[in-house]
Structures are given as structure tokens and as C-alpha cells.
Amino acid sequence: SQQGEEDPQALSIQEGENATMNCSYKTSINNLQWYRQNSGRGLVHLILIRSNEREKHSGRLRVTLDTSKKSSSLLITASRAADTASYFCARGTDKLIFGTGTRLQVFP
Amino acid sequence: KAGVTQTPRYLIKTRGQQVTLSCSPISGHRSVSWYQQTPGQGLQFLFEYFSETQRNKGNFPGRFSGRQFSNSRSEMNVSTLELGDSALYLCASTSSSWNEQFFGPGTRLTVL
DSSP, rough: OOOOOOOSSSEEETTTOOEEEEEEEESOOOOEEEEEETTSSSSEEEEEEEEEOOOEEEEEEEEEETTTTTTTEEEEEHHHHHHHHEEEEESSSSSEEEEEEOOEEEEE | OOOOEOSSSSSEETTTOOOOEEEETTTOOOEEEEEEEEETEEEEEEEEETTTTTEEEEETOOOOOOOOEESOOOEEEEEEEOOGGOOOEEEEEEEETOEEEOOOOOEEEEOO
8 A cells, every 4th residue: 555554443542642653655856745634524734754764752742753764753742632533644745645643632 | 824625515416417516725836746545545636737747647447537727726637536535635835944744624525
């Protein structure tokens, strides 16, 4: 499959805990983007990490990229109930190829 | 700056009909891409337009088509609708700097 794989497929945690989601891909990349999708709605752009970057932060989000392992991870620290959503990684430039997504449930 | 807008937000059609969806990109963005999201297939790329020209195309049948206007607004059309076309259709506009794609809220199409 061209799609990347994300794991876990689903994750349930309590508020305040950290959530880590992983994304693997098969071909070389120029950059990798992470998105959040609340139930049945549009995708919200979170972070773009370039192939020459190893780590990037945005607020409570931390993204790492290991091009030698063809993998990336998204860490959400001190999670909140509002972080409940599906999270996708996507590679490509003009044509994005999405991973299968991780469904995160944060319980208050 | 206003985000990507899509109209309509919800649509119900019957098999055999055709449908047109509209997307207005972020001001200044010249590239517009379309994606289909279904529970079974996930997010799949349909096509991408840049300066009124189709630049990339995904693996969808010819019933799926699109166009882009001189103001960068884009439309996609699906003819002879099938039940399997029921999906969330997402439009994205691309910033020219690092190809970040920003998505609209989507159009939920239901084919009965």
C-alpha cells in the first residue's frame, strides 16, 4: 500500500497524560505533515517537519522524524479532553498520501 | 486571513445524478487539491489544480472531474453517482513556501 501506517490505531488516556502516535512510511520524503480531525470534520494542520529536521515543537506538540527508519512520531503532552480526535500523518508535496490515522480518546 | 471554504457542507443525491462541489482557497494560494475520505479507504487524493491546470491526478474513474478558475476557486464534479461515492470530500489549498496544505471543513455527500 502507498499509505503510511500509523500506530496505535486507537489510544485512550486520561487528561494530563501524554499521548504518542507513530507513523511509518515506505519511500523517501521531502517533508511530513501531521493533521488533526475532529469527528467527521475537516483536517486541521498541526505541524510540517522537513526531511532535514529531526524534531519540531508547537505548543504541547512535539514531532520527531527519523528518515533512516522512515518513521515519525507525534507527542501530545499534558493532554486535554479537547485533544480527542483522529490524528494523521501525510507525506508528499502536491499530492498528499495519508496514513491510516490514530484515534485518540482523552477522558476527563 | 480567511480559511478554505467549501460549499455546500452537506448534500444528498440519488444514484445516477451528478453533483458539483465548490472550494475557495486561502487568499494568495494558487494550488487546490481534492481528497475523498471514506471509512473503508481512508483519505485518498483525487486531483490537484494549479493556475487553472490539472497538475496531478489520483486513481479515480473519469466520472470524477474538476476545474479551477482564474481566481483560484475550484469545483469538482461527480457524474453518474454511485452508492460508493458517499464520502466526505475535502479541499485543500497549498502555501507556496513549504507545501503546507490547509483543508476546508469538507462536503459530506450521501448517495441514496
